[in-house]
Amino acid sequence: MTLLPILPMLLAFDAEGDRRLVERLQRRDPQALAELYERYGRMVYSLILRVVRDAGVAEDLVQETFLRVWNRAQGLDADKGSVGAWLLAVARNRAIDYQRSTTGRARNTLEMEATDHPALYTDMEKDLLQSDKARRVKAAMEKLSANQRQVIELAYFEGLSQTEMADRMGQPLGTVKTWVRAALKNLRHELGAAVPA
Amino acid sequence: MNCEQLREHYELYAIGLAEEPERGEIREHLERGCEVCMAELQRARELAAIIEGSAPLAEPSAKLRQRILASAGVEPRRLGWWAPFWAVAAICAIFAAGFFNSRQKELGNQLLRARDQVREQTIELTRLNEAFAILSGPDTTEAAFGGSQPQPPKGKVFVNPSQGVLLMASNLPPARSGKIYEMWIIPKAGMPVPAGLFQSAAEGTALYVRRGPVDVNATGAVAVTLENEGGAPQPTSQPIIVAAIPSRGPSAQ
Numbered sequence: 001m002t003l004l005p006i007l008p009m010l011l012a013f014d015a016e017g018d019r020r021l022v023e024r025l026q027r028r029d030p031q032a033l034a035e036l037y038e039r040y041g042r043m044v045y046s047l048i049l050r051v052v053r054d055a056g057v058a059e060d061l062v063q064e065t066f067l068r069v070w071n072r073a074q075g076l077d078a079d080k081g082s083v084g085a086w087l088l089a090v091a092r093n094r095a096i097d098y099q100r101s102t103t104g105r106a107r108n109t110l111e112m113e114a115t116d117h118p119a120l121y122t123d124m125e126k127d128l129l130q131s132d133k134a135r136r137v138k139a140a141m142e143k144l145s146a147n148q149r150q151v152i153e154l155a156y157f158e159g160l161s162q163t164e165m166a167d168r169m170g171q172p173l174g175t176v177k178t179w180v181r182a183a184l185k186n187l188r189h190e191l192g193a194a195v196p197a
Numbered sequence: 198m199n200c201e202q203l204r205e206h207y208e209l210y211a212i213g214l215a216e217e218p219e220r221g222e223i224r225e226h227l228e229r230g231c232e233v234c235m236a237e238l239q240r241a242r243e244l245a246a247i248i249e250g251s252a253p254l255a256e257p258s259a260k261l262r263q264r265i266l267a268s269a270g271v272e273p274r275r276l277g278w279w280a281p282f283w284a285v286a287a288i289c290a291i292f293a294a295g296f297f298n299s300r301q302k303e304l305g306n307q308l309l310r311a312r313d314q315v316r317e318q319t320i321e322l323t324r325l326n327e328a329f330a331i332l333s334g335p336d337t338t339e340a341a342f343g344g345s346q347p348q349p350p351k352g353k354v355f356v357n358p359s360q361g362v363l364l365m366a367s368n369l370p371p372a373r374s375g376k377i378y379e380m381w382i383i384p385k386a387g388m389p390v391p392a393g394l395f396q397s398a399a400e401g402t403a404l405y406v407r408r409g410p411v412d413v414n415a416t417g418a419v420a421v422t423l424e425n426e427g428g429a430p431q432p433t434s435q436p437i438i439v440a441a442i443p444s445r446g447p448s449a450q
Binding site for chain 1: 208209212213214216242244245246248249252253254255256257258261262264265266268269319323324327391392393394406407408409
């Protein structure tokens, strides 16, 4: 798979434009929702489709995602321009939630509710996505071993726990945990910060 | 667990891999607004953003945009039977602009003004629909304010656990230049939570809706302060309006 095709679009985030967009969403400007979709609709759809792999279901979930953000925009900090990051996190969680419900797996409620804290999604565009850091991490993603990349994708796009990954891959749980830690460590190293051992 | 003990679990949490008991502990820290955990998780979220970026780009159907806007009530789902008449009217307007070249600019301006009016009316209609949803909710709690003051703003606050908060006020003069009114939801325990910015009308009335779920039982009051334009993360002035939310009792969930 070609890595990070969405990344160039993420890099093109306009933080100042996002700030104004959040303010208008908070004022319930209908045009702001249309602009939010123009700016992020394709990315949100791509992310959700990657998880659910069904175009019809993906469009339903995109609709739910945008409505959720429209209804909860008051919780965003307009000065931080965080709407894109939050939107993608809500999209991913909604898609994983759907996948889990169709496969009879328990809903990962605690992690889902992390998106109830929009303040967690601050400064992403400014500090990460519009900087050289993202390009370094892109390189790091490409450098991950096949196993490391697989566990990250199984976790993020399929919502598997480490135990579920071990079952799926036919590997000991300890091995999977090692791959996960190593992958995170490599990625974090490229972000220029130390990873706890 | 303290924040230091949780340190190595933030990134696992951010991509959904944290396990118990650490996952529950992090959630607990977030729920109580732990600044250390919030900052650590913001940092950890950076990794998730990079992983998000690895999804292959795909194109949704052209109808999805309209579907989303219609479901949010910000654009009509369909134009209806009268759509052809509007189309004819639009075509006539275009021809008229061509024939009457001298009036072209004026017609263009009129169209722009009409579009602005429609947009404003759509916003207002959306707001009124939201207000009505809160007012008509069977589980809405109401609280009056300003009744005992000599020169109040007076009015009522309506809080609905699923729809949000509606504030209706009179005797509230428009905030002066560079200032704006900011509404706060004040929990019984904890810091005030910003609930949006609004301006009152020239005649001193305000109708403001903050949509989204509200934990009514955990809410002590709804307040309004005057803040610098752009608002503030925490109140910087004495409240102009304070409406104490009555307790709904243990059975009112």
